[in-house]
Amino acid sequence: MHPGDANYKHPDRPQEKITGRASGNNRIKQKSTTNSQFPSSSKANYLLPFDILGGRSHSEWYFYSMIILDGRVASKAIKEKLSNDVKVLVSKGERPPHLAAILVGKDPASEFYVSSKVKSCEETGFKSTLVKYEDVSEDDLIEKIVELNKDETVDGILVQLPLPRHISSKNIISAIDPEKDVDGFHPVNAGNLMLGNESYLPATPYGIMLLLEHYKLDIKGKHAVVIGRSNIVGRPISILLSNNTHPGNATVTLTHSQTADLGKICADADIIVAAIGKPGFVKAHMVKDGAIVIDVGINRVDDDSPKGYKITGDVDYENVAPKTSYITPVPGGVGLMTIAALLKNTLKSRLLRI
């Protein structure tokens, strides 16, 4: 049966019911999902403007009920579980997990990320220590990390990136004890990830995998296209998606700034992971109908709001979302999962220390 047929059921999707389908007034009401596995906040029920149909007639349009992969819902569920685990730990007379975060400089975005991580620690019963430097030398920063490495009451150490130019991120990351490297950036953890050994997974790719798991998305045999090859997002998520795990077993194409015919490669993707750092880079014509789109980008774009800017992703959400089967919003998607994954790693480190 053709996906455009009214009774078509996507093989990998929950049962759906078309709630309205107007014709002639240039608008289509999208379907709502009836699957209770998804929280109501994840259900998208919106009007699709005619121009988004890209010139196709309504009967040709592939009716996908777009579902938002809601990082708020999934991270809340993970944090509730973590919070319970901490309560059990403490009830046995053990100390709670302890995350030490280091922030250098006054970059507002970095300040925001670190304070979100500290706040999440408080919410879940973790202890956190924030070490803040307006400026610091590389040697002094390494000295601080060595001190935290030795501190038996500290389970996880994270250094918020990017660092000022006079400090080598490579040297700083290498100074962290791999057993406390809850961001998963240390070469030992990166190597173990590559080899499929036990390791601390980098928080953002791990968060994406947790999101896929939360929404029970089976990506086995699907074609995943990752845009971006950074060590903290693109490259590790390409490995995790291709691993022989569940979720996993996707066939992955890793693309980057020198990739030829990126649009064509993306248009063949069942799953797109966008980690580029360019607002609205992924356009509707690059996305196959019914694709799953994971937007990792966090970009500040100037606007007329009182703040003077808004946060947007790497995906042209407004035009891409109606074509997708699942999509992450920005904000409210991968960013929150990154924090949940970081806390999971910190608890893991605490439990390994008992």
Ligand code: NAD
């Ligand atoms: P990066 O700058 O290290 O890497 C960007 C990648 O994009 C590079 O590998 C580059 O090859 C690729 N790229 C650039 N231009 C391209 C083009 N025209 N076509 C194809 N590929 C191109 O960035 P990063 O650290 O991986 O971060 C990417 C984005 O994700 C940023 O917006 C960042 O803020 C965001 N991010 C979000 C989280 C989160 O928790 N949500 C975590 C980390 C990074």
